[in-house]
Amino acid sequence: MAPPPYATGPERLWHYAFRLLCGLIFVFLIGPILVIIPLSFNAEPYFTFTKAMIEFDPEGYSLRWYEDFFTSQAWLGAIKNSFIVAFFSTILATGLGTLAALGMSSRHMPWRVPIMAVLISPMIVPLIISAAGMFFFFSKYHLTQTYLGVILAHTALGLPFVVITVTATLTGFNHSLTRAAASLGASPARAFFKVVLPLVTPGVISGALFAFIASFDEVVVVLFIAGPEQRTIPIQMWSGIREQISPTILAVATLLVAISIGLLTVLELLRRRGERLRGLTPG
Amino acid sequence: MNSTNLTTADGVPLKTSLRRAQRRHRLKAVLLVTPLFAFLLVAFVLPIMDMLTRSVDNPEVITYMPQTAEALIAWNGDGLPGEAVFAAAAHDLAKGSRERTIGHVASRLNYEKGGMRSLVMKTARKAKKWESGPYRELILAADKRWREPDVWLLIKRQSAPYTLSYFLSALDLRHGSDGSIESKPAHMKIYVDLFMRTLWMSALITALCLLLGYPVAFLLATLPMRQANLLMILVLLPFWTSMLVRTTTWIAILQSQGVLNDLFVWTGLIDDANRIQMIYNKTGTIIAMTHILLPFMILPLYSVMKTIPPSYMRAARSMGATAFTAFRRVYFPQTLTGIGAGSILVFILSIGYYITPALVGGQSGRFITNFIAYHMQQSLNWGLAAAIGSLLLGVVIALYMLYNRLIGIDNMKLG
Structure with missing residues (x-):
């Protein structure tokens, strides 16, 4: 975008300087994430670019850290655990959270603000505090070092994301659409499935994705309440960074970035679909 | 026309009908939120409460040295306590040593005053062998640190089921020997x-x-x-x-x-x-x-x-x-x-x-x-x-x- 035609000389200069500044900030945001991708293909056990890598010598690159990852029992176990925990906690969080969002977006809901404050609090309370509390409380009922304990904890942590996303979708929901459906002869059930559900589903799915990633990336609570049986990918990474730092971690990090890109793409598609269904088009 | 006279088709006053409908809506909304609220209460709010109680909870001395705690209530904190307290302490220490529970008391007291762990553990080991009193002499002979009234004051203070001493520690404060709150020496402030x-x-x-x-x-x-x-x-x-x-x-x-x-x-x-x-x-x-x-x-x-x-x-x-x-x-x-x-x-x-x-x-x-x-x-x-x-x-x-x-x-x- 060019500067406006009425801009004076210094203003033009500022305009381009500002663009440059923003460009640098974007580099700061995205650069570090991009840097690890080539580093994960390093043939040497270093965390930096070797001479061979800079000269684009094929010898400098290898898949050895990926091989390491996919053949290690510890990592494979961690992948399994991460998916088990994230899967069940996402289902629980999405179910409970969607129901609650339906209630919270009703005009007739009493004490809306204080209840919302409680529902969102797992996102606000420092993880270390939630983790300590859950450790104390869950150990009384022998829930520490069990899958159930970790799943319940992650459900609690994922819930705010579902509640916020689905409530936001429902707040933007135009209720005259259901009335229009009814006036055209649809039964309430038909109106719900044909009109309400398609409009709300993108919100529910993005809420579920948030809950999934919240569980999938969570370290602190698992660190406190999980046993050796429930080691997840983040825990494995955490101990990898602290103990024997090897580029395998960079390979894992690259795979996790790929997962994030996948999720982000799905979200973006959902957002566009939602806008299209509401009759909004990107300008 | 007065608004109270308005009725719905089946003769119910409009106000009543409206209120009923709104109550139904409210109930529906509350019912939808209830499962999540109940879940969060159990899986999140109660754990946080548990943590908050633990910051003031002080069960060790009163649970594992109950007789001493009881006997120290009567002591006014002047000089050394009487034989009753020593006898109670000897009994509690011996029992705690046999049942391996005295370690909890020893660690708890050690948070407040360095060296208390070894003092309690050592005396408890000896107390197992004591047959009869006077316990005052036996305990004082076991370790000369028992001669310090501060040690007994500390045990008396920690006999309460609730304590502020964790919060004091978290703020770099501590109980002085006379029980007043003072700031910790500079090298212990973190x-x-x-x-x-x-x-x-x-x-x-x-x-x-x-x-x-x-x-x-x-x-x-x-x-x-x-x-x-x-x-x-x-x-x-x-x-x-x-x-x-x-x-x-x-x-x-x-x-x-x-x-x-x-x-x-x-x-x-x-x-x-x-x-x-x-x-x-x-x-x-x-x-x-x-x-x-x-x-x-x-x-x-x-x-x-x-x-x-x-x-x-x-x-x-x-x-x-x-x-x-x-x-x-x-x-x-x-x-x-x-x-x-x-x-x-x-x-x-x-x-x-x-x-x-x-x-x-x-x-x-x-x-x-x-x-x-x-x-x-x-x-x-x-x-x-x-x-x-x-x-x-x-x-x-x-x-x-x-x-x-x-x-x-x-x-x-x-x-």
Whole structure:
């Protein structure tokens, strides 16, 4: 975008300087994430670019850290655990959270603000505090070092994301659409499935994705309440960074970035679909 | 016509009918929220309550030395207690030693006064062999430290089922020998400084996020939607990437054999021998956390800036304001809500951060949360961990209420 035609000389200069500044900030945001991708293909056990890598010598690159990852029992176990925990906690969080969002977006809901404050609090309370509390409380009922304990904890942590996303979708929901459906002869059930559900589903799915990633990336609570049986990918990474730092971690990090890109793409598609269904088009 | 006379088709007064319908709606809404609320109560609120109680809970002495605790009630704290207390103590110590419960008391007292663990354990071992009194002489002979009235005062103080001593420790205070509250000697002071450092560093991180986030949000809000959406991906991708990944990547970039130092050496900016220490210290924590929290600043700023019509700025310019004045007087004041929302959010998240300071903070970049983890996992002083946690939670809740007051929780959005 060019500067406006009425801009004076210094203003033009500022305009381009500002663009440059923003460009640098974007580099700061995205650069570090991009840097690890080539580093994960390093043939040497270093965390930096070797001479061979800079000269684009094929010898400098290898898949050895990926091989390491996919053949290690510890990592494979961690992948399994991460998916088990994230899967069940996402289902629980999405179910409970969607129901609650339906209630919270009703005009007739009493004490809306204080209840919302409680529902969102797992996102606000420092993880270390939630983790300590859950450790104390869950150990009384022998829930520490069990899958159930970790799943319940992650459900609690994922819930705010579902509640916020689905409530936001429902707040933007135009209720005259259901009335229009009814006036055209649809039964309430038909109106719900044909009109309400398609409009709300993108919100529910993005809420579920948030809950999934919240569980999938969570370290602190698992660190406190999980046993050796429930080691997840983040825990494995955490101990990898602290103990024997090897580029395998960079390979894992690259795979996790790929997962994030996948999720982000799905979200973006959902957002566009939602806008299209509401009759909004990107300008 | 009076409104009370209005009725529905089946003769029910309109007011009653309306009230009934609204009650039904309200009940439906409440029923929908109930399962989640109940779940959160059990899986989240009760655990937090549990932690809060643990910060004042003091069961050790009263549970494992019950007779001593009972006998010490009658003692006025002057000089050494009488034979009754010594007899009770000898009995409790012997019983605790046999049942292997005395260790709990020993550790509990050791939190308050160094050396108490060995004193209690040693005397308890001897007490097992004592057949008959006078116990006063036996205990005093077992270790001369029992001659200090302070030791008995400490046990008396810790016989209460609830205590403030964990909170005192968390604030670098302690009970003096006369029971009054005094500040700890300088070399034992840790936590107040750590709280201050956590707050100060979080403020700095928040300021950096604002400084970097404001221009980006402004650019995103003023660009045409298609371009803005594309650039938005550059903000959302880090937001969606695991913070462990982002911490790892900063280790790779900043460590002394890392990418940035290599680049500096290669360009001749620094000497190979003088690589800059940018990580495992304060700098590392600040850089990595600014990067991790920046999207939480950009997103609220962006959502506020998007609502500001561009015509306001053009109007200001057309009436003769310079670009800077127009920005300062017209645009900036309208973004204050966004600044408030982003700053409080980033600050709240920052003071409670644990993983990043633990991995890249080294000694100087540690946060108060690292000490909660230390007392939870290593020193096993759970009462102190709970007390530090409760203080931190107090700060967070105060900020959360401020956020709700200024912006409203309803307006919280994700991406």
